[in-house]
Structure formats: C-alpha cells, structure tokens
Amino acid sequence: MSKDRLEIEYPDDAMIESQIQMIISQGIKPKESFYSYLKKMYRQIGLRHIFHDATEIAFTFFIAISILLFITIGAVRESGVADESIYSFIFITSPMIYLTMALVSFVNTKFNGTYELEMTFKFNIYQLAAFRMLIFSIISILVNTMMIYLVAIINRQMDFLMALMISTTSLFIFSIIFLYGMMKRNTAIKKHLIIGGWILSNLFLTIYSKEFYNTLLIHVPIYVYLLVITGCIYVYIKNLKKLMFSTDLGGI
Amino acid sequence: MLTIHNLSKNFGSFTALKDINLEFTNGVYGLLAPNGAGKTTLMKIITTLLYPSGGEVLYEGQDIFKRGEDYRELLGYLPQEFGYYKNYSPMQYLLYIAALKGLEGKVAKERAIELLKLVGLENVMNKKMKKFSGGMIQRVGIAQAMLNNPKILILDEPTAGLDPKERVRFRNLLTDLSREKIVILSTHIVSDVESIANEIIMIKDKEILYKDSMRNICNLIEGMVYETEVAFDEVSSFKQQYQSLSEKQEQGKMKIRFISKDDIPASTWKPVSPSLEDVFLNIYNDEILEGDNQ
Numbered sequence A: 001m002s003k004d005r006l007e008i009e010y011p012d013d014a015m016i017e018s019q020i021q022m023i024i025s026q027g028i029k030p031k032e033s034f035y036s037y038l039k040k041m042y043r044q045i046g047l048r049h050i051f052h053d054a055t056e057i058a059f060t061f062f063i064a065i066s067i068l069l070f071i072t073i074g075a076v077r078e079s080g081v082a083d084e085s086i087y088s089f090i091f092i093t094s095p096m097i098y099l100t101m102a103l104v105s106f107v108n109t110k111f112n113g114t115y116e117l118e119m120t121f122k123f124n125i126y127q128l129a130a131f132r133m134l135i136f137s138i139i140s141i142l143v144n145t146m147m148i149y150l151v152a153i154i155n156r157q158m159d160f161l162m163a164l165m166i167s168t169t170s171l172f173i174f175s176i177i178f179l180y181g182m183m184k185r186n187t188a189i190k191k192h193l194i195i196g197g198w199i200l201s202n203l204f205l206t207i208y209s210k211e212f213y214n215t216l217l218i219h220v221p222i223y224v225y226l227l228v229i230t231g232c233i234y235v236y237i238k239n240l241k242k243l244m245f246s247t248d249l250g251g252i
Numbered sequence B: 001m002l003t004i005h006n007l008s009k010n011f012g013s014f015t016a017l018k019d020i021n022l023e024f025t026n027g028v029y030g031l032l033a034p035n036g037a038g039k040t041t042l043m044k045i046i047t048t049l050l051y052p053s054g055g056e057v058l059y060e061g062q063d064i065f066k067r068g069e070d071y072r073e074l075l076g077y078l079p080q081e082f083g084y085y086k087n088y089s090p091m092q093y094l095l096y097i098a099a100l101k102g103l104e105g106k107v108a109k110e111r112a113i114e115l116l117k118l119v120g121l122e123n124v125m126n127k128k129m130k131k132f133s134g135g136m137i138q139r140v141g142i143a144q145a146m147l148n149n150p151k152i153l154i155l156d157e158p159t160a161g162l163d164p165k166e167r168v169r170f171r172n173l174l175t176d177l178s179r180e181k182i183v184i185l186s187t188h189i190v191s192d193v194e195s196i197a198n199e200i201i202m203i204k205d206k207e208i209l210y211k212d213s214m215r216n217i218c219n220l221i222e223g224m225v226y227e228t229e230v231a232f233d234e235v236s237s238f239k240q241q242y243q244s245l246s247e248k249q250e251q252g253k254m255k256i257r258f259i260s261k262d263d264i265p266a267s268t269w270k271p272v273s274p275s276l277e278d279v280f281l282n283i284y285n286d287e288i289l290e291g292d293n294q
C-alpha cells in the first residue's frame, strides 16, 4: 500500500447537509395526488386514447341499456302497486351498466393480445383502468338515476330518493368487489365467480326470502344509506388509487 | 446501466431461470439460446411483466419494480407475440401507443411517420392492419418499440417472419438507432446476432453460460473445426466418432463440417475458422441429443 494517499478535504456540515438534501429530493419524487394524476393523464393521453375502444363500449352500452330497459319495464308492469320487489330489482341491476362497460375493455385487450405490450407503457393498463372505471362509475350513476326517474314516473308508489340510494349503494359495493377481484392476482375462474356470485347471491336472497330482503332494503334509513355510500366511495377511490400507483401488480 | 443480480424465476415447482447475474451498458446484446431456454422469461422480467422469484433488477442502482412509471418511460419492448387492434391502421396504432408512452401529439405524429418510413411501411400507413402479412405486422411492432426513443430496447425475436431483404433493413435500422441505448434482442437464428450484436449471451441449463464478444466465443473452439470429404458408406461411422456440424453432398461424396478435439488431425481434414453457429451446435449438442432420445 502506498503511503502518500491523495488528500481530500472533508466537507463541512453545511455542504453535507445540502448534498443530502439534493440526493433526497432527486431520489424521492413527491407523491402525486389521485386527482392531479388523473388530470395529468387527461392532459397527456387525451380522452380519445384513454377511451380508444369507445365505439365498442358505446355499442355494448346501448345493448345493455336496451336489455335493462326492457326488463325494467316488464318488471314494473308485473309488480303490483304495493309490491316492493322493485327495490331488490334495482339493487341487483344497478351495477350491470358498469359491469358491461368494464368488461368490454378487458375482453378487448385480452382478445387482441395487447396486454403484454400495454403493461410496459409509461401509462399502463392498470392506470388506464383506474381512470376508465372512475368514468364508468359516473356514467353508471347518471344512467341509473335516469332509469329510476323513468320508473318513478310509471310507478308512483316508488320512493325516488330511496330507490336512488339503493341503486348507488349497490353500484359502489359492486365496484369495490369488482376492483378487488381485478387487483388481487386472481385466476379467471375466481374473477367469474366474483361477478356471477353477485347476481346469484342476490337472486338467492330474493327468491329464498323475498320479504326479508325487501324489508331490509326499505327499512334502512336514508342517512344510513348515505353513510354506506360515503364509506364505499372512500374505499373505492382508495382502491383505484392503489391500482393507479401500484408498482408490483405487474408481475406474476 | 442495467444490472441483474442473483435473479431466479420459478413457475410453480418448475425453475425457468436461476443464478442470473448480468450487467448491461450501452450496446447491442444478443440473447442466443434454443427454444425453451428462458429468453422470453428473462425479457419479461426486464420489462416488469414478470416478478422475479429471487434476486433483483436494477437500473441506475434502483429497483426497476419500485421505479415503476419512471422506468417504463425508458422502455421499448417488442413481445414475441405482438398483439394489435385489427381495425387500426399502423398510423392510428402508433399514435395510440405514443399517447400511452406519454409523447406529445405533434411529436408523436412526426416520430410515427419517420419510423414507418424506416421500416418501409409508409405506403400502407393508413391501411387497416388486419390485411397485413406477418412480416408487416412485425415491422409495425419494431416501429412501436422505438417510438419513445427508449433507453432500454427489448426485442423478443425481432426478425421472426422477416424476409432476407427486411432482415438487412432491420439490421441497418438497429445500427442507426441503437446508439446510446441498451438493446437486448433474443433469437435462435445465429446469423441474426452475428451481424448485429456487440456481445452475445448464451443461456444453458437455466443459467448464463457465456456473455462475451462473438470473437471470444468463437475462439472457444478455435482449432477444433474441420471440413473433410467422406464416402457415403463411411458417413455414419464417421458421425459416431465426431460431432458433425453440417453436411453437404458434393460430387458423389459427403462434405462434412465437424468438431474434433484430437491433437493430430488427419491430413485430409481442412481446418476452418469456427462460426457462431458451430459454437451453438457444439454447446447445445447434448441437449439436442437428449431431446432426440426422449
């Protein structure tokens, strides 16, 4: 070992401090908020590309709405004036619009085999999905509200506000379950079970103890619904955020 | 710099890769290994599609999975099976991808046109891709990988399906575009990497066997490759004694290229300088034989 080492002056405290600050500020980017990230996606990608399969979605959307309208009108006609089963009907069908729109995009990607490529982009499938699902929920709420309004005109016995609460609660509970099924690295079968399970368990409840189910839906006070909805929206957004910012969902 | 550290990947109880240690600086790397060796698996890990079972992948010292979006922004990837939307034209598709890669609209358009010209698709850039041939699709795939001028370009069998003319075009394109990038391409077509890659990586038994320049890899069997002519009735006994690399009928005799580790070659043997293909055949010979016996 040579004795005459190079002399390096030891940096003073201020210097060390400023260097550390620089390393930290470059190493850790400030975490973006959900809203600002959505805005960034909107600005950088644009709606045209975020909803690049808008035609397919619109097509499926109208088919779904037609079917739903058809069933709804049938159901309203059939149920007598005092029949309260309209509420459980609303509870079951409210997430359907959301479900069809969300499924179209997944089927589309899967069918075209673009999943692998699109996962490696700066804005990957999960981030896009988070954005899209949020928009889908908003569209769903609007469509559901309109449908319920329509039904309320035909069936004057139905409480519009109550129906709206039931519908929105149902939509968000389902959205959370759907998101959960998507985010956990579940197998396809499990995912189908989650969706099919929703319809089946609701149907089971209606058929098996219609009375109880309807009474339950009606007798929950509005403020409880509001509480549940708020809670659900909170969890939903939190999960969307997770979906958007997760870094380890990509792998298997 | 991209560093792979003690990487392993299992699918259930099956081990696809183990003890992988690699370092990539700017340059073109050719992953050369037979079918099922784990090339795609390694590339999928580098593109964050697969999570490693053990070890880590670092870019500039940071874990690529933790970097997430920042890392993907630097990435260009051509998957082995390239998926596309059939009703899109190449132009529409490239613009869509450019948007997802975070490129600004005007820049994206210029870049897309430029790349479509480079891959020779400028005449069909507004035709629907469902009418395209396999080679044309592959060229759209190559173009999309380069859209964001990636720092890390991963191409999984980029020349599959390309005709000889397009292969040459691809090589030139890559030489032009690969400056100041890490380019990793996989293939089992030896002649592809021979002309493109600065370094060759070979995987055997789920591990990295070599990572070296072509020259050095060929030197491994320098002085062991010969050509000679053998009468037809002696061919089978000759092949039992020496590992044949290629055979060709010529003027009523069989011309055989083979490997011999004998110290004293026969006077009728003509020593030749080894090609990468010779090394490939030599290295994976046991595997091919094992495969035949199964």
Ligand SMILES: Nc1ncnc2c1ncn2[C@@H]1O[C@H](COP(=O)(O)OP(=O)(O)OP(=O)(O)O)[C@@H](O)[C@H]1O
Pocket (backbone or CB within 6 Å): B011, B014, B016, B033, B034, B035, B036, B037, B038, B039, B040, B041, B042, B080, B188
């Ligand atoms: N998702 C998976 N599940 C189980 N095994 C897998 C999976 N993906 C790959 N394998 C296995 O891992 C091994 C390596 O596969 P890989 O696709 O990486 O090979 P490759 O070198 O790309 O082959 P090729 O030249 O044919 O493309 C193979 O034995 C394959 O069967």
Ligand SMILES: [Mg+2]
Pocket (backbone or CB within 6 Å): B039, B040, B041, B080, B156
């Ligand atoms: Mg492969």
